[in-house]
Amino acid sequence: MITIMLLSFFILLFLSVPIAFVIGLVNVLLLYISGVPLEIVVQRMFAGVDNFTLLAIPLFILAGNIMGEGGLTRRLLNLAHVLIGRLTGGLGMTGIVTSALFGTISGSTVATTYAVGTILVPRLKEENYHNSFIAAVIGPAGVLGLIIPPSITMVILGITADISIGQLFIAGVLPGIVLTIALCIYVAYMSKIMDFGVKQTDSISGKEVWQAFQDAFLSLLSPVIILGGIFTGFTTATEAAVIAVVYSFILSLYYRELTVKSLKQLLMSSAVTSATILIIISAANSLVYVLTVNRIPAMISDFFLQFANTPVQFLLVVSLILFILGMFLDVTALIVLLAPIFMPIAIQFNIDPIHFGMVLIMNFALANITPPVGLSLIAGTGVTDRNMGIEDTFPYILHIIGIFIFVVILIIFIPGISTIIPNYFF
16 A cells, blocks of 8 residues: 555656645545545545634735735845845845744745745846845745744644644744854855855944834834734734734735735735645645554554664654655645654654654755755745746755755754753743
8 A cells, every 4th residue: 555655646746746636636546445435535634624723824824925015024124134234145145034034924935935035136136146046045045934933834733743833933933043044154155255246335324223123113023923922822823823914914004015906916825825735734634544544654653663763863864754755745745744653753752842843844944945846946936037947046055955954953963952942931
């Protein structure tokens, strides 16, 4: 059954069948072979999305889109540019820092890439940054929206693996900062040796900084309100998502940058993005049920336990598996399919669930930029030049992937990076 599942899975992927349909068709095939009534598919798909917490997904997507169209992103970008824009590679680093700031509001990788890239890419081209370098930086920078809370991926992982979403959110703060700093160092180094960017010699006045801060202040309050409500226990992740939508909408009206036409478009875009994610979750939930009934997760667990004798070895093996599968599978599918398999093994190794969750999150972040199915990398090429392909981002994207792998290994060997803050607050 495992052989049939893997063969059919990769054949369908090779034929460019959408991942949700791949999962659904493989599920139907396994049920047919097992002689189980196919009505189970519909029942389990419905059960897979019959969860109140999942409402946070479309709400955070909508909030991020409103903020991108309503002027919040531009104000955050201006603040970041005033603070670091005059350093070597300053405009490139501005994109990374803005993505990190926007990630505290959006929770979506692709939304972060497009919101920041749409504004910043034309300016990067004006300052002589090469298109391949721009795409290789802007795409991965959007992944900070997956790591820095609130994160849609963390919501899905928390529900699937039964990990506290609030603790996952706060655990992402330090890893997000570490990755942001690492990416900024890389951009500064490459800008210096490749002569990217325009060196600005004029100094920044305190008045400019204060003006930019005042302009971005209400935008900066958004993550404080959202995360503060979750960390204090005043709101759940879903309720915080509602607050994010309301707050972003009010700010957009205040800034007078959100038109009726753009509101209609972003509502449609948010609905399509949400539907895509939820369909994958529902289809994967049905497949997980079939796999569990046939004890396939238990067999896989026993197999891995032969090669991993320590918690670190187990985390390295899991990371290697996710790195390989992340090249071909959507992150949502990876979570729903593999988290229920790996989580019980992590518990057997006495690994802190929050630490394990952050190792998974960092690997999912890596999966978003690995060719050929790295959605953030694809978004980065799309927002840079519609005629670009992923292959045009080489060799820069290989450097970025190396940075992500380094941070993953760092978190595996130093659990405190992801657990010290949650242990303090909870």
